[in-house]
Amino acid sequence: MRPRRDLSGVIANNLCIGCGACVHADRSLRLVFNRQKQMYEPDGPGGRDAAAVCPAVQVDFDFLQAKIFNDAPVTPLGVVRSVMLAQSTNHERNVQASSGGLIKELLLELLSRDEVDGAIVLGHFQGLRFEPKLIANPDQVDQLPGSIYHNVVFDQAIQILSENTGHFVLVAIPCQLEGIYNYIYKVRPELAERVYCTIGLLCGWQYTHHAIKAICKFKKIDFDRIEQISFRGGGPVGRLCIRTPQGECRVNRRVDLAYQVAFDRSFNIPRCHLCINHSNFLADIVVGDAWLPSTVRTATGVSLIICRSEQAAAAMRTLERKERIRTAEVTREEVVESQTRRVAFGDFSYAYAEYLKKIGEFCPEMVGPNRAAARLSPEKAVRKFHRENRIKIRLQQQGRYRYLYWRKLTLEIRPFLYRYLRWFFVRIVKIKSLLGTRKEVSREKLAGFS
Ligand SMILES: Cc1cc2nc3c(=O)[nH]c(=O)nc-3n(C[C@H](O)[C@H](O)[C@H](O)COP(=O)(O)OP(=O)(O)OC[C@H]3O[C@@H](n4cnc5c(N)ncnc54)[C@H](O)[C@@H]3O)c2cc1C
Numbered sequence: 116m117r118p119r120r121d122l123s124g125v126i127a128n129n130l131c132i133g134c135g136a137c138v139h140a141d142r143s144l145r146l147v148f149n150r151q152k153q154m155y156e157p158d159g160p161g162g163r164d165a166a167a168v169c170p171a172v173q174v175d176f177d178f179l180q181a182k183i184f185n186d187a188p189v190t191p192l193g194v195v196r197s198v199m200l201a202q203s204t205n206h207e208r209n210v211q212a213s214s215g216g217l218i219k220e221l222l223l224e225l226l227s228r229d230e231v232d233g234a235i236v237l238g239h240f241q242g243l244r245f246e247p248k249l250i251a252n253p254d255q256v257d258q259l260p261g262s263i264y265h266n267v268v269f270d271q272a273i274q275i276l277s278e279n280t281g282h283f284v285l286v287a288i289p290c291q292l293e294g295i296y297n298y299i300y301k302v303r304p305e306l307a308e309r310v311y312c313t314i315g316l317l318c319g320w321q322y323t324h325h326a327i328k329a330i331c332k333f334k335k336i337d338f339d340r341i342e343q344i345s346f347r348g349g350g351p352v353g354r355l356c357i358r359t360p361q362g363e364c365r366v367n368r369r370v371d372l373a374y375q376v377a378f379d380r381s382f383n384i385p386r387c388h389l390c391i392n393h394s395n396f397l398a399d400i401v402v403g404d405a406w407l408p409s410t411v412r413t414a415t416g417v418s419l420i421i422c423r424s425e426q427a428a429a430a431m432r433t434l435e436r437k438e439r440i441r442t443a444e445v446t447r448e449e450v451v452e453s454q455t456r457r458v459a460f461g462d463f464s465y466a467y468a469e470y471l472k473k474i475g476e477f478c479p480e481m482v483g484p485n486r487a488a489a490r491l492s493p494e495k496a497v498r499k500f501h502r503e504n505r506i507k508i509r510l511q512q513q514g515r516y517r518y519l520y521w522r523k524l525t526l527e528i529r530p531f532l533y534r535y536l537r538w539f540f541v542r543i544v545k546i547k548s549l550l551g552t553r554k555e556v557s558r559e560k561l562a563g564f565s
């Protein structure tokens with residue numbers, strides 16, 4: 116891979132994900148909030164040191180997977196030991212959580228071990244500010260937030276690892292782990308010893324704060340006075356809850372048009388459209404949602420788990436033996452069915468990266484284990500997306516959220532309705548099973564799930 120001079124391409128193309136690797140590699144840099152973009156990025160381009168660790172510049176998945184998993188065999192879904200569906204048996208924890216409450220069960224188990232000194236997890240500070248913090252006491256686990264979908268800064272994770280000796284569990288989304296491992300293996304390899312185990316979230320996308328500004332505008336919420344935000348919880352899909360001194364506003368994530376506009380893909384941070392690592396190739400254990408026809412009617416969330424290391428598989432076995440979770444082993448096909456090919460294999464992202472290179476624009480250098488399995492989206496669709504996404508980002512930066520609302524209701528109504536129809540036929544009617552193209556997870560296997 117060709118070394119880059121600095122981070123100018125990352126900043127010019129809004130590709131920062133806030134992992135914080137650059138500010139540790141180049142101490143002259145700081146992460147700042149860009150008000151126009153409504154996302155974090157470094158306050159300058161830095162130099163070669165910063166560019167060398169930045170996951171928006173490059174990620175060498177072959178190298179990192181070999182280091183982390185001791186050259187274990189790699190499949191198109193990364194290193195995979197087992198795949199399962201799982202759910203916490205603690206009803207309250209499960210209902211509060213974003214999917215099955217598995218991250219909290221794993222944290223409680225790992226924090227109870229003598230050899231673990233703490234966990235580095237995203238915590239809430241105030242308003243929309245969420246940052247990594249160190250917890251050592253299991254009592255702190257149930258206070259942690261669920262999935263936070265807006266852009267956050269994660270530089271404290273490396274700070275905590277650098278300043279504390281011991282062994283730590285680290286909870287992170289894929290691109291945060293890319294930045295942290297880039298930094299560790301390129302700058303401070305001795306820190307690898309301090310990572311006891313990583314719990315990775317599966318991640319489809321993240322949003323700039325424009326998404327929250329837009330929903331606040333549609334629902335007449337005072338954006339500047341947000342005290343608390345929670346995106347999930349209270350059932351399998353969960354509601355977006357925003358609290359201000361005026362009260363709490365709850366928004367249905369599935370059927371509310373205002374939500375669908377504000378959390379349209381154009382509100383994603385741009386790096387997500389180029390992400391090929393949604394299923395977190397670098398985490399020991401990956402936790403996502405089981406979006407399957409067989410789990411669609413469960414009253415509480417069910418998690419999809421990929422164990423990549425023996426240590427992770429053993430932790431799951433321990434939790435099951437202690438009856439803290441229920442599990443059902445499934446196949447790798449369930450990962451693809453639950454998440455779609457776009458998420459599992461990067462069909463769109465690889466095609467988009469090729470397109471950007473062709474037109475001479477900056478894009479990260481990333482080839483994941485899923486590259487050979489990817490069926491690239493047609494260039495025509497990618498070109499159209501690129502053109503429209505640019506227009507929509509400009510409209511967001513001008514604060515023209517209402518225009519985007521009407522655009523969704525008129526110009527974009529067909530793809531919008533198509534998504535609902537697809538959801539209905541695939542998840543509810545189980546059309547693929549009816550046509551014989553797939554076999555559902557059996558009722559017996561899921562018998563104990565709530
Ligand atoms: C931005 C984002 C996008 C996601 N996209 C998908 C997807 O497309 N498909 C899918 O199947 N699953 C996705 N997930 C994962 C899913 O929403 C659940 O978080 C996951 O299944 C874990 O659920 P849980 O019930 O075990 O954890 P919970 O009990 O809800 O705990 C989640 C833990 O993760 C940590 N956390 C939350 N948000 C962040 C963040 N932004 N950065 C770092 N750490 C964080 C917190 O410390 C928290 O303790 C996404 C999560 C995030 C944060």
Ligand code: SF4
Binds near residue numbers: 132168
């Ligand atoms: S992605 Fe990470 S390393 Fe790259 S510029 Fe952003 S914070 Fe820095």
Ligand code: SF4
Binds near residue numbers: 290318319320387388
């Ligand atoms: S989709 Fe990829 S780039 Fe976007 S937030 Fe998730 S892991 Fe990061």
